[in-house]
Amino acid sequence: MKKILVTGGCGYIGSHTIVDLIQNGYDVVSVDNNSRSGTRLIDLCNFDDTHAIFAENEDIIGVIHFAAYKAVGESVVKPMMYYENNMVSLINLLRCVEEFKTPYFVFSSSCTVYGSPDTIPVTEENPEKPAESPYGATKQMGERMIRDVTRIAPVRSALLRYFNPAGAHPTNLIGEFPIDKPQNLTPVITQTAIGKMQHMQVFGDDYPTRDGTCIRDFIHICDLAHAHTLALKFLMEKSLGLECDVFNLGTGDGITVLEAIQAFEKVTGQKLNYSIGPRRPGDIMAIYANRDKAKEELGWTPKFNLEDIMKTAWQWEQKLKSDEQFYAGRNIQLN
Numbered sequence: 001m002k003k004i005l006v007t008g009g010c011g012y013i014g015s016h017t018i019v020d021l022i023q024n025g026y027d028v029v030s031v032d033n034n035s036r037s038g039t040r041l042i043d044l045c046n047f048d049d050t051h052a053i054f055a056e057n058e059d060i061i062g063v064i065h066f067a068a069y070k071a072v073g074e075s076v077v078k079p080m081m082y083y084e085n086n087m088v089s090l091i092n093l094l095r096c097v098e099e100f101k102t103p104y105f106v107f108s109s110s111c112t113v114y115g116s117p118d119t120i121p122v123t124e125e126n127p128e129k130p131a132e133s134p135y136g137a138t139k140q141m142g143e144r145m146i147r148d149v150t151r152i153a154p155v156r157s158a159l160l161r162y163f164n165p166a167g168a169h170p171t172n173l174i175g176e177f178p179i180d181k182p183q184n185l186t187p188v189i190t191q192t193a194i195g196k197m198q199h200m201q202v203f204g205d206d207y208p209t210r211d212g213t214c215i216r217d218f219i220h221i222c223d224l225a226h227a228h229t230l231a232l233k234f235l236m237e238k239s240l241g242l243e244c245d246v247f248n249l250g251t252g253d254g255i256t257v258l259e260a261i262q263a264f265e266k267v268t269g270q271k272l273n274y275s276i277g278p279r280r281p282g283d284i285m286a287i288y289a290n291r292d293k294a295k296e297e298l299g300w301t302p303k304f305n306l307e308d309i310m311k312t313a314w315q316w317e318q319k320l321k322s323d324e325q326f327y328a329g330r331n332i333q334l335n
């Protein structure tokens with residue numbers, strides 16, 4: 001079987017992608033420092049640890065690199081934590097990919113590389129603009145590093161620009177598991193609804209949008225995961241004549257924050273306790289994808305809609321609560 005190294009394999013997107021890879025016949029080596037999900041295993045910021053993975057698995061034909069911190073708001077207040085973690089881990093990986101001549105590299109990039117776009121929906125040809133957050137800057141620098149390495153090494157790469165990943169696996173066996181207070185909208189919504197958080201804020205309703213709140217493109221985690229399997233297949237079988245291809249992974253539907261809250265309330269029958277607060281530093285007003293290229297080149301079409309996202313996210317939050325109650329009854333503390 002084709003062996004793929006997945007970094008950040010215990011994370012939200014990594015875990016769902018591993019399920020999809022295995023369902024599509026791949027063998028997977030998963031590494032994670034679990035700094036955001038449990039006990040430490042492999043630290044990609046340590047070159048020797050990273051090198052050992054490749055030395056012990058010389059049959060790795062591809063890498064899907066998820067391992068990075070990813071909260072826009074947090075990166076504004078902790079820039080060096082983001083620059084060190086996100087860049088040093090990528091540098092170590094690329095040094096190994098170059099040394100071991102790993103043929104394929106898929107990078108977890110982000111729509112934040114577009115900054116605050118002049119035109120929406122954004123296509124892959126939209127110019128990069130100054131990143132609005134250190135998180136976005138790490139993705140811009142990461143893309144540049146990968147382009148430069150794939151230009152001189154026998155590696156083909158795909159840069160996957162995610163929009164807003166959300167929701168949980170329909171089996172309810174895996175989902176998003178924020179270690180601390182969640183930063184992203186969907187887990188904030190579900191934790192507020194279940195009572196883990198007493199209240200949530202909508203960060204600003206004075207943007208020049210249809211209801212004053214920011215616009216985002218929410219993509220179901222399973223659709224996003226499957227796009228990685230398709231990207232590997234594309235790198236192995238097709239070529240647009242480039243060493244490095246870029247793909248937007250979004251639905252193409254721009255949804256406001258209030259519309260996302262209304263969709264949650266409609267699907268779950270839960271009334272959400274929220275109020276309007278000040279804008280969050282680092283936020284951009286609106287962004288959503290033109291996904292034509294991923295459709296044409298990867299054969300990728302999202303199957304889940306916003307209501308599926310909210311339904312699966314809510315089911316997962318309810319499961320987490322019943323697990324916590326189950327283990328509390330046995331005096332076992334989950335993270």
Ligand code: WQD
Pocket residue numbers: 070071072073109110111112162163164165183184185186188200201202203204214215216257280283
């Ligand atoms: C979405 C909207 C907030 C929380 C994400 C990922 C990032 C990247 C891009 C993949 C914003 C508003 C949020 C809250 C709110 N994706 N909000 N109250 O900032 O778009 O970035 O997508 O790489 O990794 O983090 O996502 O969910 O934090 O915010 O009003 O309590 O929801 O202001 O408008 P963001 P987010």
